[in-house]
Amino acid sequence: MAQKFEYRTIERCRVVHHNNTQANLLPRLHEVKKLQTKVRIRYWSHSFLKWPRLYHAAPNINHRMLAEWETSDRFLWLITQNVDGLHVKAGSNKVTELHGNARYGKCTDCDYTESRQTFQEKLDRVNPGFADRFVIPGYIPTDGNIHLPLETEKNFNIPGCPCCGGIMLTAVTLFGDKIPNYKLEHSQQKVKECDGILTLGTSLEVYSGYQYVLQANQQNKPIFIVNIGSTRADGIATMKLDYKISDVLREM
Ligand SMILES: [Zn+2]
16 A cells, blocks of 8 residues: 555554444344334344354454454454454454344343354244245345345244243344443543554444544544545544555555
């Protein structure tokens, strides 16, 4: 790349890496909490069909480079709004998944958590033949979304929590739900400790990531942004690069 990056000199960077496209497919928490069975059935029947795609999804070059970057003393912490779990799958340990991880399921009534794959096997057992009816070649759009004809999922069964019989959901923060305080406070602390922040591949339209850029700005820390297209924080960025993330990470 033609440009020499000044942030080579930053001793420790914090990374906000955000992509909220997965979250757009999720139901609103209050709908699920009201025990609207129809909403839950629609959610889990779609999730059941889509899961194999996410389960087998492999980290890309960006995930891998960020994971390797952990060994550098210039790296402090990674904060992501992604819910696909691919940073962890790539080997990242110093990471906060602000909106949770879709590779897990959780009970809404107790603390029980299990892997999404385990829950998938349970769904498969109580819905024999369901996947075979809908997963046919060419039926799954490239974004992984599946459009079930209305009402076709109405007899779909959802196992309850093995501990308390409660409602099982994805371990992802749904719309209307709150990000747990411990994650927010931990992320604030990491921004406080860092010497500068780097945001990758996000327009920062969602406040949960943007708030840490604001915090860094208030603390007079340099802010570096890599994103194709404008972001909410362009006006306060120390440097903004309209580049692909992989092009920039390779240079670092
Ligand atoms: Zn439970």
